[in-house]
Amino acid sequence: MPNHILVTGPSRSGKSEWAESLAAQSQQAVIYIATAIAPPDDPEWLQRIEQHRVRRPTEWELRECPLELAALLRNLPPHHCALVDSLGTWVANCLDQSPDQWQATVAEFLASVQACAAQLIVVAEEVGWGVVPAYASGRCFRDRLGELCQHLSPLMAQVYLVAAGFALPLHQWGICLKRLRVAN
Secondary structure, X not given: OOOOEEEEEOOXXXXXXXXXXXXXXXXXXXXXXXXXXOOOOOHHHHHHHHHHHHHOOOOOEEEEOOOOHHHHHHOOOOOEEEEEEOXXXXXXXXXOOOHHHHHHHHHHHHHXXXXXXXXXXXXXXXXXXXXXXXXXXXXHHHXXXXXXXXXXXXXXXXXXXXXXXXXXXXHHHOOOHHHHHHHO
16 A cells, blocks of 8 residues: 555644645655635635645646545556645535435545555644534534544554644554554
């Protein structure tokens, strides 16, 4: 399996920049997979998207994929590095799925990660460090993203937590709870 990497952290921590630097260091052609939907009536969101676009090298290929992420990952060519930014945005795009639909989507996504021939770098937000959201959709988003990252991390060769502009290698310093449960 290629050297897949998960980069996680809070908002504005530097996780996307760290993931981009890892992609640049890969010495492979980079495919940037953007999961955001660009609504024309949200100038602040469009500005965030533009900041990411300006930072990317022009030779990187862009693929926009707000929903069908598993299918895209399954069909990536080998000897490429694919940077998915971000998993949280993709989860938000899928919030209208029922619990059963979401479980099927997660299973398909995890299988596509395992089958992916390209090196993957996946950016994901850490959203569960604050208070429990007061509204159902916020709790659903937080829980789905947190659980997805727990299922994804054992499939990755490296996992980084980025906070305050520092990248911490969790794969070196931490113990993966999912792997621990399987071993016992």
